[in-house]
Amino acid sequence: METTKILLKPGTPDDDNRDYLPERIKGSDIVVNENGNNSQPYPERLKEYQEALLDDGITDVWYEYVPSGYDPAKKVPLVLSMHGGLMTGWGQAIYTSWTMMAEEHNFIVAFPDASSKRVWSVEWGRWRFDDGNTGREEAPGELPETPDDISNNHDAQMARALIEKMKQKYSIDTERIFMQGMSMGDLMTAMFTRNYGDVLAGAAGSGCATFLSLLFAPEGQIQNKAGHVDIWQSRPELNDIPPDKQEALTVNRYNRYYWMRINGCEPVPQISIVGENNFAFYRGDKADVTYLDIKNRDHGQTLDDASLIWNYHFSGVRRKADGTIVHTSSNIPRTGDAFAFSAADGCGYGWMNNRVVPMKTKAMLWQKLKYHGLNGGQAVRGEYLCVPLSFLCEAAGAKYQPSADTLTAVAILPDGRRLQFARGSIGCVIDNTMRSMYCEALHRDGELLVSIEWFSRYLLNLQVSSCDGVSYATDHFNTLSTNMADLIRDLLKDGGKLPDFEKISLPNA
Structure with a gap:
């Protein structure tokens, strides 16, 4: 279908305006802007x-x-x-x-x-x-x-x-x-x-x-x-x-x-x-x-x-x-991100490339603490979503090799980098070079958990955003929002099943 090029027309800003709909705008080039309502000059046609x-x-x-x-x-x-x-x-x-x-x-x-x-x-x-x-x-x-x-x-x-x-x-x-x-x-x-x-x-x-x-x-x-x-x-x-x-x-x-x-x-x-x-x-x-x-x-x-x-x-x-x-084909396809993964605090399922997949244990939020010199007190220096390493390796296409006691693990990334993790250590050995993660590796249910934020950003150079205990990683700029975090958590609580949705009955059902 033929289209006409969009042309944004300049307007005269009324930055002092506090009216919802100033009547003086009608028929003019005055524009007003607030976070949620932004106007264009009055269209000639x-x-x-x-x-x-x-x-x-x-x-x-x-x-x-x-x-x-x-x-x-x-x-x-x-x-x-x-x-x-x-x-x-x-x-x-x-x-x-x-x-x-x-x-x-x-x-x-x-x-x-x-x-x-x-x-x-x-x-x-x-x-x-x-x-x-x-x-x-x-x-x-x-x-x-x-x-x-x-x-x-x-x-x-x-x-x-x-x-x-x-x-x-x-x-x-x-x-x-x-x-x-x-x-x-x-x-x-x-x-x-x-x-x-x-x-x-x-x-x-x-x-x-x-x-x-x-x-x-x-x-x-x-x-x-x-x-x-x-x-x-x-x-x-x-x-x-x-x-x-x-x-x-x-x-x-x-x-x-x-x-x-x-x-x-x-x-x-x-x-x-x-x-x-x-x-x-x-x-x-x-x-x-x-x-x-x-x-x-x-x-x-x-x-x-x-x-x-x-x-x-x-x-x-x-x-x-x-x-x-x-x-029929829309102007922009309604398709999900081709590469993306997500997890939610307290959920035993993860999101991977538009699929709900099981994880070996639940993701959990973990706080990085400062307490030395605080006279018995503590300060939170960061909060991160720790996710099973096996899930992160699957998302990244990496080989996952846990030790027999599961307290350490090796991961081989697709580019050949060798990673080694250990319970309770903030360190990650990358090709025999030590690097600190955001927080220490946790161990739950025979599985090492590491920060999804650090793993995605530092090792994979991905964009990660977090909201309300949910993190979303993909290969482009993204900012996870509250309602989407709730939607993802809803999916990951019970493996893609939505009990409240399934109870809803249609008219005359």
């Missing part, structure tokens, strides 16, 4: 429209971006992008790169406004579904009244009507209609997809997981009316929704499980960590799921979120008239 799309007396407002290369003789994809709470359609357009992607890849984007107070009429629920509580979580502000019957929900029906409007107005490829939302727009996209997702080829959400009580009945059965659809979930590491870390990890995990189960995905994904982007790619019998955790990003959406969604996922998916999801 972005056009505003007002019309009552339904018969309820409400005038709807939306913004359209039609690329310069649009040819009515050729069918093009359509994306609806839903703004966050207290934002607007034009605000969503400048806080994302959807207009740039539309220009590059020749598709049309519509950015609708919520009908009331810049807040979508979405369902509100509880973060947990299995705690026996009723009622809803406290809302951050005044919410519009949300009808129990979605057929009476103006915003949901407006989105359906806008899709039909765009199909009548432009030459839209009906097999390639997508929706994406940020924050409350993510909740709106999720609600729409659970009820009307069978008109979409794919749906994506950034920054706000769905209340679990809306996804599951109290006994764990999935609640869904529209069935399978390709899903993309972006979760910034510093999202703080909900604010409690452990609860947030559970909510994110079960949001992922929900679509994995509906789409018939296997529990073990392919994992790729590139810079701050932590990807898990799930293949399903009915549809696929992509999960993205973004290191050190706050609530919102990154400027490149649209680019990632389109190029990794939406560029290679369509829904046929019979409802079947068909995948």
Whole structure:
């Protein structure tokens, strides 16, 4: 497919801005930046429209971006992008790169406004579904009244009507209609997809997981009316929704499980960590799921979120008239890191080249201590994940030769270097030369354990990042993030089996 080159346009920074969406930006080249929301100059081709799309007396407002290369003789994809709470359609357009992607890849984007107070009429629920509580979580502000019957929900029906409007107005490829939302727009996209997702080829959400009580009945059965659809979930590491870390990890995990189960995905994904982007790619019998955790990003959406969604996922998916999801080659393949290995504190399995493999004993965090001269006290000078040497040798393609009593071991690396380790020694003999490791070699269950960080960096010249007791090593720059660390630990606890995932039942199962 022909593409147009992306051109970043310079903007006028407003570094003193502290407003969420400064009205003076509209139609200008002013740009604002914070950790989670970064804007581009107002696109010249972005056009505003007002019309009552339904018969309820409400005038709807939306913004359209039609690329310069649009040819009515050729069918093009359509994306609806839903703004966050207290934002607007034009605000969503400048806080994302959807207009740039539309220009590059020749598709049309519509950015609708919520009908009331810049807040979508979405369902509100509880973060947990299995705690026996009723009622809803406290809302951050005044919410519009949300009808129990979605057929009476103006915003949901407006989105359906806008899709039909765009199909009548432009030459839209009906097999390639997508929706994406940020924050409350993510909740709106999720609600729409659970009820009307069978008109979409794919749906994506950034920054706000769905209340679990809306996804599951109290006994764990999935609640869904529209069935399978390709899903993309972006979760910034510093999202703080909900604010409690452990609860947030559970909510994110079960949001992922929900679509994995509906789409018939296997529990073990392919994992790729590139810079701050932590990807898990799930293949399903009915549809696929992509999960993205973004290191050190706050609530919102990154400027490149649209680019990632389109190029990794939406560029290679369509829904046929019979409802079947068909995948073709996406612009960027959804494949895991070709060479990578990982381990987690307390887990007896490791991750190796997109496989879960058994280890001879559990990995464990170990602290390097300073206590001399501290009058009986101690200071922690480092904390490292010690991993079975046999696992590290297998990952590195090295020969592993333990002694009969397993208290020492020799490893021969593929390049011929000879390594020797011993219980309780911080030393490693490399071709008859002594080098100190980060911490001493441990001995557990007849197995020597050494620091995965030192082994990978010093001996293999790899990039290693660690988070919450999980370490990930590969041959390129990577920064492991909190949600991905939780995902990996989830896989390594029980050999790739996910008991909570397996207990989830489908509707009418």
